Amino acid sequence: MAFFLTLPLILLIALLVLYPAFYSMHLATLNKSMQKFVGFANFTFLFKRDTFWMVVRQSCIFAITAVFFKALLGFIVAHFVHNLPAKGQRKWRGMLLVPWVIPPAMSTLAWLWLFDPSYSAFNYTLSFFGVGPVPWLGDTFWARFSVILVNVWYGAPFFMIMYLAALKSVPDQLYEAAAIDGANWWQRIWYVTLPMMRNIIAITTLFSLIVTFANFDIVRILTSGGPLDSTHIFATWAFQVGIQSSDIPLGACVSLFMVPILAVAAIFILRDVSKRGNEA
Amino acid sequence: MAEVALRKVVKRYDDVEAVRGIDLDIADHEFIVLVGPSGCGKSTTLRMIAGLEDISDGDIMIGGDVVNDVPPKDRDIAMVFQNYALYPHMTVAENMSFGLRLKHYPKAEIKARVTEAARLLDITDLIDRKPKQLSGGQRQRVAMGRAIVRNPKVFLFDEPLSNLDAKLRVQMRIEIKKVHQKVRTTTVYVTHDQVEAMTLADRVVVMNKGRIEQIGTPNELYHKPATRFVAGFIGSPAMNFIPCRLEDVGGTLQIRLTDRLAFPLPPARAARYNALPRTEKLLLGLRPEHLTESHAHLEPGVETFDTVLDVTEPMGMETLVYFGLEGTPVCGRVNPNAGAKDGGPMRLAMDLNNMHLLNEETGVVL
Numbered sequence: 001m002a003f004f005l006t007l008p009l010i011l012l013i014a015l016l017v018l019y020p021a022f023y024s025m026h027l028a029t030l031n032k033s034m035q036k037f038v039g040f041a042n043f044t045f046l047f048k049r050d051t052f053w054m055v056v057r058q059s060c061i062f063a064i065t066a067v068f069f070k071a072l073l074g075f076i077v078a079h080f081v082h083n084l085p086a087k088g089q090r091k092w093r094g095m096l097l098v099p100w101v102i103p104p105a106m107s108t109l110a111w112l113w114l115f116d117p118s119y120s121a122f123n124y125t126l127s128f129f130g131v132g133p134v135p136w137l138g139d140t141f142w143a144r145f146s147v148i149l150v151n152v153w154y155g156a157p158f159f160m161i162m163y164l165a166a167l168k169s170v171p172d173q174l175y176e177a178a179a180i181d182g183a184n185w186w187q188r189i190w191y192v193t194l195p196m197m198r199n200i201i202a203i204t205t206l207f208s209l210i211v212t213f214a215n216f217d218i219v220r221i222l223t224s225g226g227p228l229d230s231t232h233i234f235a236t237w238a239f240q241v242g243i244q245s246s247d248i249p250l251g252a253c254v255s256l257f258m259v260p261i262l263a264v265a266a267i268f269i270l271r272d273v274s275k276r277g278n279e280a
Numbered sequence: 281m282a283e284v285a286l287r288k289v290v291k292r293y294d295d296v297e298a299v300r301g302i303d304l305d306i307a308d309h310e311f312i313v314l315v316g317p318s319g320c321g322k323s324t325t326l327r328m329i330a331g332l333e334d335i336s337d338g339d340i341m342i343g344g345d346v347v348n349d350v351p352p353k354d355r356d357i358a359m360v361f362q363n364y365a366l367y368p369h370m371t372v373a374e375n376m377s378f379g380l381r382l383k384h385y386p387k388a389e390i391k392a393r394v395t396e397a398a399r400l401l402d403i404t405d406l407i408d409r410k411p412k413q414l415s416g417g418q419r420q421r422v423a424m425g426r427a428i429v430r431n432p433k434v435f436l437f438d439e440p441l442s443n444l445d446a447k448l449r450v451q452m453r454i455e456i457k458k459v460h461q462k463v464r465t466t467t468v469y470v471t472h473d474q475v476e477a478m479t480l481a482d483r484v485v486v487m488n489k490g491r492i493e494q495i496g497t498p499n500e501l502y503h504k505p506a507t508r509f510v511a512g513f514i515g516s517p518a519m520n521f522i523p524c525r526l527e528d529v530g531g532t533l534q535i536r537l538t539d540r541l542a543f544p545l546p547p548a549r550a551a552r553y554n555a556l557p558r559t560e561k562l563l564l565g566l567r568p569e570h571l572t573e574s575h576a577h578l579e580p581g582v583e584t585f586d587t588v589l590d591v592t593e594p595m596g597m598e599t600l601v602y603f604g605l606e607g608t609p610v611c612g613r614v615n616p617n618a619g620a621k622d623g624g625p626m627r628l629a630m631d632l633n634n635m636h637l638l639n640e641e642t643g644v645v646l
Contacts, residue, residue: 171363171365173361173362173363173365174365174367176330176332176352176359176361176365177359177361177365177366177367177426178367178378179331179332179351179352179353180330180331180332180352180353180357180358180359180379181353181378181379181382181426181430182353182379182382182383183353183378183382184353187382191367191378192367195367195369196368196369198369
């Protein structure tokens with residue numbers, strides 16, 4: 001009986017998750033024209049290509065750096081907002097969420113203009129200080145910097161709002177007890193705030209890591225992977241290989257590579273969460 | 281260990297004065313209880329001593345030094361909170377040693393102090409548990425342990441027993457008293473429960489509406505209340521207040537309660553109240569235990585009268601009887617074998633030797 005009651009959900013998951021997953025695994029074992037089974041040939045082909053390893057590296061750099069700064073920025077801003085007087089807090093919370101609410105495809109277009117080498121607001125402003133023009137999207141380093149910057153700008157509000165909720169759930173008396181115990185501001189954060197927020201930090205980081213790792217739109221719009229494929233991450237490269245270059249099996253193969261990497265991260269972080277879940 | 285002094289301490293929140301100029305001297309080793317109804321400013325006063333609230337005016341001194349602008353961590357105080365405020369991610373031992381670890385005490389000394397405090401509070405077995413695995417009473421002990429290991433100048437307790445059930449509260453009350461007898465640290469204890477205040481305190485500070493109503497030993501407050509508020513707040517069931525006036529009848533001073541009920545005052549009382557104007561509106565303050573069943577051999581100053589009881593409450597060792605005197609509800613305490621019945625008649629004795637006389641308008645005990 002219980003099985004039948006859960007059947008709709010099971011069917012839904014099978015249809016929307018399992019079928020595409022297995023279908024992409026199936027695709028990954030075909031040749032370019034999707035006529036012949038080639039086994040792991042697509043994978044071995046990928047392993048031999050420098051671009052693939054560059055994409056692996058860039059995906060990791062992109063995801064880890066972006067998530068780190070999103071978390072850091074979110075944490076700092078959450079503290080500021082938390083300490084605002086309750087009256088104006090809603091207003092600030094709402095405004096700070098704006099980057100997260102605008103569809104990234106649109107907001108990234110605005111950033112694309114900001115990064116324009118000749119006419120952009122950034123380079124125009126920098127010119128007053130005698131700096132630049134900076135080739136924001138034309139240089140390997142700056143292009144990588146720019147895609148991460150935009151991703152941080154887009155994702156930090158999510159961290160901010162999660163951390164703010166976590167901060168609000170820490171009882172004030174714990175801080176008062178810590179203040180009396182002799183903890184200074186920094187020790188209060190280290191010994192009270194962070195341990196109390198541990199689970200939220202772990203879950204938010206994992207969630208964001210997955211989403212950031214699988215990011216597509218920001219890189220696609222800003223650089224399309226360039227210059228010289230240096231900003232490609234898994235999703236954009238899979239798109240280029242699979243759709244634009246019409247090798248769907250190879251594209252499926254690239255995107256499948258995300259699964260083991262993310263699975264490992266998920267296991268580690270969730271294990272920690274369940275271990276500590278019964279404390280608070 | 282140190283004395284604590286408050287000099288004209290004021291706390292203002294925007295347009296509200298929560299504490300309106302408090303003067304209080306607490307001696308070394310003394311156990312002081314601040315008691316009063318909610319919103320009387322007692323917790324605010326405690327939090328100002330702790331440094332968790334800024335003071336708007338006046339001075340607070342700990343050990344002779346003005347600490348107005350000293351942050352809590354440098355005041356050398358320890359505080360026990362109502363909801364314990366234990367760090368949920370730390371074990372009992374870590375909770376207790378947190379303050380010492382922050383001050384970089386040697387490991388051996390930390391261990392020795394924690395072990396000693398745990399022994400004192402009988403929580404040695406719990407030392408490796410997390411707060412979540414403890415009962416309310418055990419958490420309360422850990423919170424006290426955290427205060428004791430620091431060996432501070434002053435202990436501050438903010439309604440520490442309010443979250444415990446009635447039985448445990450009585451038990452922990454005794455526990456707190458025992459601990460104080462052993463460590464002798466100057467203690468300021470806030471509660472709204474007058475029984476807690478009476479049982480624990482060397483001196484009780486009764487607060488009302490941001491001011492101190494009276495400071496005194498538990499017995500002083502009970503037997504010589506200064507105001508109607510203190511008289512009514514201390515003691516359970518509360519003191520009766522019966523409207524009355526004084527009159528002279530044939531050279532003796534009488535107290536008239538109702539048209540039909542008037543008693544001559546005992547000589548000592550008569551001498552004390554003789555100067556009062558006879559027209560003044562007064563209240564007779566009489567504790568329920570001074571309204572008992574009548575019996576054959578009454579002492580001088582004890583007057584009898586007949587009444588009809590409204591309600592009786594058998595408490596086992598005594599029976600509380602409620603009746604009305606011209607609309608004023610009055611409570612008495614009689615022997616359970618005195619035959620008090622709901623709605624039944626009863627002859628009661630009023631012990632005027634223990635009466636109080638209050639000015640109805642000002643509430644001052646005369």
